[in-house]
Amino acid sequence: MITRRSAEVTFHAGADRSAHLTWGQQGTWDVFRQWLPEMKPFFVLTRWLPVPLLLELDDVLAQLAHLLERHESLRTVFPAGAAGEGSQHVLGRGVTPVEVLDRPDGDPVSFADLVTDFVREAGTTPFDHETDLPIRFRVATHEGVPVLVMFAVSHLAADHLSADLLVTELTELLRARADGAAAPPARPATQPVDLAAFERSVDGQRLNVDALAHLRDQLARLPVAPLPPRAAPATPRHWRGELASDAAAAALRLAARRLRASTSVTLLAITNVLVRTFCAAPAYPLDIMQSNRAAPTLRHTVTSLNQAVRLAMDVSGETFDDLLGHARTAMTAAMRHARHDGRAAARVARDAADAAPHPLPVGGQFNDRWSLTPRPTGTPPGLADLPGLTGRTTFDWPQKAAAEGMPLYVDASGPADRIHLSLMADTALLTPADIRGFLYAVEQIAVELAGGDVSLRRVTEIYDGHRMCDAAER
Template sequence: MITAYTTDVEFHSGRARKAPLTWGQEMIWDLIRDLDEARTYAVLTRWMPIPLLLSVGDVLESLGELVRRNETLRTMYHPTASGDATQEVLGSGALPVEMFDRPVDDPTDYTTIVTDYLVRASEAGFDHEKELPIRFAVILQDGIPILLAFAVSHLSADFMSADLLVAELDAMLQARADGRPWPVARQARQPADLAALEGRPEGQLRNIEATRFIRRQLDRAHPDMLPARAVPATPRFFRGQLESSAVAVAVGPAARRYRTSTSVLLLSITSALMRCVCPGRAYPIDLMLGNRADPALAGTVCSLSQSILTVIDLTPSSFAGLVKRCAAVTAEARNHGWHRKRVVQGLIEAAGADRGCQFNDIWSQLPGRPSRPPVTLADLQEMTGSTSFSWPEQVPEKNKDLFMGIRGTAERMHLSLFADTALLPPGDIRAFLDTFERTAIELAFADVTPDQIAGWFVEASARYAHLNDGAR
């Protein structure tokens, strides 16, 4: 029988202070406040193994040090009368850690224990005014720490930040296992310092320049760029997910062939497929940006990611031309992606451009992706045998007409397409993702044209047309 109990982890000697929210935090705060479904969206989860032979005390001390080093993990968020919030960084304190001790003869699988904990932690959300924005759980076997899991509020961490916490904690635990001191803390700007920087005149200038950029995009965008193509299903919004090892291998060689980044290549494939959906010469798409180009922010644990509206031209007749357009749009968006969302939100809503599409490539930000030996086209085609497809979500409403998210591991990419079925019926969602994989594989070895990609999409759409009947 599993024994569950709670213990406290203390942290000391930190810097205590108060500050406004950063622009990234403010964006998440507004989302949590305005959207009912944001409760679970606003929690990020991770799990990791614990090096053997560490004691419970070693693990708990490392957790306390992790919280001390990262101010965002010891921050309370206090709402104001105007609907805004402030952040209060605690200098010392304690937080509970859940412990699950599994006897060696207990039949419960470790995966079940971790999954159940992370689901509960996500669904509970956070009371940001009364509790710290991170929860930990340690899974033991007969008193020996085996696994560690945590859930962190999106107010305090974006996806890259969650991975930074895993890497930092792994290094700290390994050092303890090796009998070495903890590694020196990363040099990174803390959220309260970032909020102060954003409040200075140079921060206001960034907002002025972002507003000008958004106005230029709105001059080209209009609501009719994404007209309905089908009778919507019930519920209306479907998310399809394709998990592919082949794409994870193919995008590196393909990006090198076009002398671009993997992120631009993935956006270019997405845009080539949007030619099959959009009747016009361009389409609107919010680009989600990590905003970590400043070396001082590369290791910052905070919610830095923000989206910015762009409009991508679909008229190039060659894929190389499409890559060139996507690269130029991405570069310009990065110059303006760090800004206060509230400054431009009114402009976007007034123009009816607050829905549209969104593109979020987290996969390309993965640290330390290994170099790979050369592969052949036959190798990649064989790898598609392990490709899987699923329908993780179906909901009646979503704040975007189409959302393309790219995540996964270095070895296996997860392509997630959330779409209004009036724009892409279920069969076309599946066709979009299948064609995405086929295109990435072909691009690793040869040029393909947007018209070829459109032909592949039509073939796949016919193959999956039966999925549309079942969704009515």
Template sequence: MITESSAEVEFHGGRARTGHLTWGQQGTWDGLEHWLPEVKPFFFLTRWLPVPLLLELGDVLDVVGELLRRHESLRTHFHVSPSGDVTQEVLGSGVLRVDVHDRPADDPVQFGDIVTTCWQRGTATPFDHARELPIRLSVALHEGIPVLVVFALSHMAADYTGTEVLVTEMAALFKARADGSPPPSPRPSLQPVDLASSERSPDGQLLNVEAMRRLRAELERMPPATPARAEPASPRFVGADLDSRALPVAVRLAARRCRTTTSVVMLAIATALVRCFCPGPLHRLDVMQSNRVTPELMGSVTTLNQAVRTVVDLRADSFADLLRQAERTMADARARSRYDTRAAREVVRAWGGVLEPGTQFNDMWSTVPKSRATTTEMDTSTSELTWPATSDAEDMVLYLDTRGTADRMQLVLMADTAVLAREEIGGFLLAFERVAVLLATEDVPLARVGELFAESRVEPLTG
């Protein structure tokens, strides 16, 4: 039988201070508040990593304490004033409770099941940000020896890239301790309170003014709602994931052949597929931006991503036209991706107050460290399509995310079944992969994209 207990991580020596929220934190906070008390998957970021042999539980707790000392976002409380303003309080010292699961040698439970159980517990309830640190952590032991660390982060503490930064640093600290070598120095990173101060400076306010100017221009182009094509299913929104080793190779080769970036290639493919079922001529598009444009921001464990509201033109004569449009869209999104989210909300309210649902494109994969591998093999036979999620309500017609590792991509789509039928959701992802593979070596006519979409319809096995 697995023995469950708890341990404590003590952290001390850090700065204790309070400050305003960053623009990214404010947008995340408002997103959480919009959906509460319903709990959405985006509230959390979950990860696990192995613990090297020879380390004891005390070593693991010491490493976690060092991470809490280095990254203020992990030891922060958030407080709401009577007027609704939110401030962050960084603790200089404190204690983090850690769940410990010790599996005896003869227990049949697999460690994969323990990870799943820890994630389920860590994401079952929203964080109490005023009283709880924004990380829930568990350590799995085998006969008293640490094997795995499992955690769930609040989105207020980190975004996808920030979580990867944390995992990489934790792994390096574990390795150094196992090797008996000095811990690696912290990467240069900007702490959230400091970033919030810079955003309120004259230079930061100029960024916001320009972003609001461009937002007003985009709002004047906003199209009407995407019309329904079918009676929606119940639950109305269905999600599918495509796990592919072919996609990383294909989009890199396509980007090189087309002399552009992987983000541009994937946005162009997505636009080509949206043309297959959206009448156009215009379609609302939100482009998520990671905003990690300096070394100090690349190393920050915080939430920096912000959505840039724009419009995509579905009228095109060739895939090359879509690539050029995607280049302009991504460049414009980068130029205005840092802004005061509540100021943007007021701009939208003054314009008319209601934005019709469209597509959100969130390319997280392109920010992961690149592989040195030179393989050009694009084998789609090992790609796996799963149906992990359903939802009764969302704010967009389509959510398209990319994430994964340098050598493996997860292409994730959550779609409104009133616009995209259940069998077309998986078809969208499979067609995306097929278009990317073709684009790696040749130009793809838009008519061929439509054929691939029609051929790729697949009935979900579950959900």
């Protein structure tokens, strides 16, 4: 029988510090307030990692303390002001609980089961950001010997890349402890309080002014109704399909090399060439999510840095190369204008909506985290390997929701050698068969692009073929 008990991690990191929220934190704060008490999957990020042999529980707790002391965002509370605005208060010292689950020898519950339970509980348990630290730890032991460390961190304190950084750093800390070596030094990184100060500086405000000017230009280019309803909606209305594919991962790299583009630009172009098949205008509103880690001082920062840039995404043209060029232009603009005051951007959007003779259309979001993962080691798959890799592709429906903020969300994540392509769509726009067909079409288009050009007519053929396939044939 699994037993539970509580341990503690004590951290000492100097003086308390306070500041207003950064632009990235503010955007996350506003989304939280929009949806809570309903929990959305991105509110809490979960990760887990093995503990090296020969470490005791006290060793693990000591490394968790190191992690908290290095990253101010993990020991920050976020008080709400009278008008609903947020702020951040970094604790210089404190204590946080750690749940310890011990599995006795012969127990039928596996450590995989413990991880599954942890992920499920984390996704349904919101943080009290005013009083609690934005991270929860759980250690799984076997007969008292640590085996796994799990943590759940609020998106207000970390984005996905931050969570991955924490896994890497904690792995290094535990390994050093097991080897009897000194803890590796912390990587240079701007702390959120200092980032908030920069954003209010002259240089920070220049970034904001440029981004808002770009947004005004894009809003002026939006058509009236680019994504019209096409079917009776299902219940619940929004469905998310996810395709996991070794073939698409390898093909995207091969295609990007052939096209002299990044994998992210290539994936965006493939997405747009499919959206074009049901888009009623030569452009549609698209938010392109950016990690905002181009600056060396932000590369190892743990906080919520990612922000979206709204664009009038051009899907006009006669060839795939035309759409590839539009995607390259859009991605460059998104990278340049991704750091901005989201509340100021919302005011710009409201002003544009008030001045427009028709309601501004709602579009989609493109979030490619997969392209940021390091390339796998070893010899990469070639063209001849792609047909065999498609046999490993899997598809699932991991989420259905009654309401979402947009009718179309495209997301790419997963390990370097197996991309997880996700599409959340309003079923009034795309039926479940359309959603599934869209994702399989992305894979096939990438495979064909790896070997040569693909016409827009061929894209329609591919998409129609996958849409007509019955789910039982998958």
